[in-house]
Amino acid sequence: MGKTLASPHFIIFPFMSHGHTIPLLHLATLLRHRFIAVTIFTTPVNAPSIRDFLRDASISIIELPFPKDVHDIPPNVENTEKLPSMSYFYSFARATKLMQPLFEQALSALQNPPTCIISDAFLGWTQQSAQKIGIPRYFFFGMSVFATTMYQLLGIERPHAETSSLDESFTFSSFSWLKLTRNDFEPPFGDLEPKGPAVEFMMEQGISFSKSRGMITNSFYELEPRFADYFNKHLWPKSWCVGPLCLAKRAMISQTDETWMQWLNNKLTEKQPVLYVAFGTQAEVSAEQIQEIAKGLESSNTCFIWVTRQNAMEHLQGFENRVKNRALIVKEWVDQNGVLNHKSIKGFLSHCGWNSVLESICAKVPILALPFMAEQHLNARMVAEEIGVGLRIMPRNGSVRGFVGAEEVEKMVRELMEGEKGEMVRKKVKELGQNAEEAMKEGGSSWSTLDLFIDDACARKL
Known part of the structure; x- marks a missing residue:
């Protein structure tokens, strides 16, 4: 009897952070639609929300205990959202490496041998695990090709070495x-001689990138063709644009019992356009900056829904009461896709995290960019200057990084919601939103790239 070929079995290991996990769960769903067995690795604290999000018993979930008593990490923290501050981030990311022995034991115990590992870029140690059992590892980088290209070229060409200031x-x-x-x-x-924990950590990941088979990118070719072509011609490793992954699960706008949904429905009935305001779960925004943003929103006379942390409102005494007739402040998690796809939403004041940018484009909602951290400043440039789907709030100091005044917030909110430039970016985002839908349809660029990626993974034996 000839040996039967094992059916494809893809391992997915997301980083323990909401924004890193959700796109990979969308990818798991797409792979299941193509009849590929999928096993997701996570930790006990993160597993319930993953199960709840997927609602698909055919996707296996294996729980590995998160390392205990790790220096610099508070006890029982298994997700970056629970860290006291982002200063703990690299200690947290490094601690995941302690999971490697248990991960490899679990891989060897699988009945259906794994075909490949798809893991977050921050889990570089999984490259060694893949190598040990002779399968390819692909890493998921939750950034645009544009931002990834800019960061790589900064290290290769070093044009900033000729500058004498941070803003030249x-x-x-x-x-x-x-x-x-x-x-x-x-x-x-951006320093001329970058050093410190962040640099050391990313250099370690860079070594694993170079040994990996490829990079899974949550983007679509039509959004950034020049950068996608350049990356795959001149940089490494190969990038597979298979997004926007948020379109794998269409927004469900049926939770009529939600307070925010009822409020948005009322605004739609009143024919009042609404600005959605949210800055993600990771950005640490000062109390002074929150006060300026609030003051600008209040002065703009625009209807808005602001999703924020409970403690952010502590510094805004009387604010909620003053804006209660045209604003809703939400201090709990909401389905962002559901909000953005509501017909009353006509703009998104956003930190420009990459997931948020894609969700806004897919909902055909223009962006008002106010970046804070990570690659968000590059995303803001891309949104406002490169692809033209949004406008940008600029700091008072003339730099791209700094304190934003209430007057600038007010001016740019009005421009996005009522102005001529707002109308231009609204038209462009509709066009690119349509392109996103086409990319994910059968025969579209991302659909076809996912097929090619699957073929690549199934053909590889190291």
Whole structure:
């Protein structure tokens, strides 16, 4: 009897952070639609929310205990959202490596041998695990090709070495129309001689990138064709654009019992356009900055729904009461896709996390960019200057990074919601939103790239 070929079995290991996990759960759903067995690895604290999100018993979930008594990490924290501050991030990310022995034991115990590992870019140690059993590892990088390209080129070409200040502009040889500054890059990566825990950690991940088979990118070719082509021609490893992954699960706008949904429905009935305001779960925004944003929103006379942390409102005495007739402040998690796809939403004041940018484009809602951390400043440039789906609030100091005044918030909110520039970006985001839908349909660019990726993974034996 000839040996029967095992059916494809893809291992997915997300990083323990909401924004890193959700796109990979969408990818798991797409793989199941193509009849590929999928096993997701996570920790006990994260497993319930993953099960609840997937609602698919055919996707296996294996729980590995998160390392205990790790220096610098508070007890029982298994997700970056629960860290006291982002200063703990790299200690948390490094601690995941202690899971490697248990991960490898679990892999060897699987009845259906794994075909490949798809793991978050921050879990670089999984490359060694894949190598040990002779299968390819692909890493998921939750950034645009644009931002990934800019960061790689900064290290390769080093044009910023010729600058004398953080705000002096420079260009890259292949993208001469782009005027960037060192402040567009998250410190310390824009420094002339970057060093510290963040740099050391990313250098470690860079070694694993170079050994990986490829990069899974949550983007679509039509959104950034010049950068996708350049990356796959000149940089490494190969990038597979298989997004926007949020379209794998269409927004369900049926939770009529939700307070925010009822409020938005009322605004729709009143024919009042609404601005959605949210800055993600990771950004640490100062009390002074929150006060300026609130003051600008109040002065704009725009209807808005602001999803924020409970403690953010502590510094805004009387604010909720003053804006109660045209605003809703939500201090709990909401389905962002559901909000953005509501017909009353006509703009999104956003930190420009990449997931939020994609969700806004897919909902055909223009963005008002107010970046805070990570690669968000590059995303803001991309949104406002490169693809034209939004406007940007600029700091008072003339830099791209700094304190934003209430008057600028008010002015740009009005421009997005009522102005001529707002109308232009609204038209462009509708066009790109349509392109996103086409990319994910059968025969579309992302659909076809996912097929090619599956073929690549199934053909590889190291």
